[in-house]
Amino acid sequence: MAASKQSMGRLLVIRSLKLRMRRVVIVLAALTMGAAIITAMAGVYFDINEKMSHELRSYGANFFVGPKEDQGTLSTTDYQHIVALLPEADRVASSPYLYGLVQTDLEQVVAMGVDFGQMKKLAPFWQVLGERVGVSFDERNVMIGSKLAQRLELKVGAKINLLQGNKRHTFTIKGIVNSGGDEDNYLIVNLSFLQKWLHQSDQAHYALFSIDNNMGQVSTIAQQLKKQFPNLVSRPILKVSASEGKVLDKIKLLMGVVALVILVLSILCVNTTLTAMMSERRREFALQIALGAPRKQIMSQIMQETLLMAGISIVLGLALGYVLAQILGHTVFSASINIRLPVFVLTVLLSVSAALLAAYIPAVRAMKVDPAKVLKGE
């Protein structure tokens, strides 16, 4: 019964690996580790923009819209139009800001009108003693900056009265804000109330936005708004948006370096193990050459063995890498990492290249074995 060339070739590849299972396990472990790290790092790399952009929104607003210097205030109607223009998926939070002097029963203070409903996401860095005011139209509660509260000796739960001629409006202090910024000196009230109180309906001094910048949207939005609202100043807050880019670039570079180091270590480990394996098999290769095997067939046999091990390692590495990526995602970003198609392609290409690179020198040595010397035992 005649059998195909391929079946004997397969037999040589599979049986030779089975015989050296310990070394094969080392190669598999090294390649699997390499593939897993590539999968995990690439998985995070391709998903990090989205995840980090959400994470970095805790830095606060990254986009400013306001009137040009000579044009007074920003109308909240324009603000609403701008909000409507922004892609909903990208807009994290926004609020107009209005400032004005108000008379309290204690002294004259600066009041800052904001959209309370948005402030938790827009100013997540505020440290609040007591509670935040969570409702935009709340006219009974206010927040107060920590420095102002200290000066007026006001505590959470205390009452503060706003006076205007015969008018009086009593607020309860719900939270004391410590931001490390100007807010610490203000009485923070709901925007619509302050507009009415100051007789500046529909007016704000500017608006701040927190926008996802994973694809560099902030710059695009700025250009778009400049065209549509030429009378407004629309610009990214560079301190924040540039920091996002820098942090992302550094994290990506770090992941690239980690993946590269692991890959190089994996190649070295595979190369060392394969060199030892090939050295053990010199007589085997010499015999095959003596029996008439073309030298390139020896090379091909070793490469097939390597590819078989790489194939198994890629499957194991992808599975392990997925788990690693999820652990990284949940530990660092508190979110799952989506493994995208390029991750699979990258893992397969890099793992196969690494395996073939590691096997190349041992395979060339095996191919060049001198059967006359080796079979004589020299």
Place this chain on the structure above:
Amino acid sequence: MSEFAIETRGLVKRFGQVCALDNVNIAVRKGEFVAIMGASGSGKTTLMNILTCLDTHTEGQVFLDGQEASLLDEDGRRNFRAEKIGLLFQQFHLIPYLTALQNVMLAQHYHSVTEEDAAKKVLEDVGLGHRMDHLPSQLSGGEQQRVCIARALVNDCPILFADEPTGNLDEANEKIVLDIFQKLHANKHTIIMVTHNPDLGRYTDRVIRLQHGKVIEEVQN
């Protein structure tokens, strides 16, 4: 067609300054059983390596089955080994992870196609019909050498080269191997056996004796 399976004319092989073979002229007729004998370092293994195309010569001419060896490139020498000669070594060179049958089929694999029935037949001929599925590690030395003989014979190659084929065998197994050689000789196989054992020379048609790389004697039995 040449009447000689092997012929060398003025064969010289040098390794640097060392002359391993010096003007060797031998001719082995087809169907002849020849022993090449000599002490260690006499050049017999070097000669065998050149005749089996595992090595190349420095000067002179080598005709293998009528074809001049120096005209063969790497592929030509490989084809010659695969198609024209069976090789047998002192050490039982078998692939450790292949069974006896698969080791025999390996020679078929590099020759043309593997034929299991033919491989089984040749293993039965050397008395290993019951050991076909055993790995080399499960076989005795004599059995391993008989697998090597089966592998050398499976492609019906006209010339069998044996380098100290009984060097690692006990007396009983040596006799088995020599009996197989006698049968092959009777069937018109050309056999060239390298040995330093004078007793083995008696089984052959002719003994060619080497010393310091030169043929010093040819004795017809």
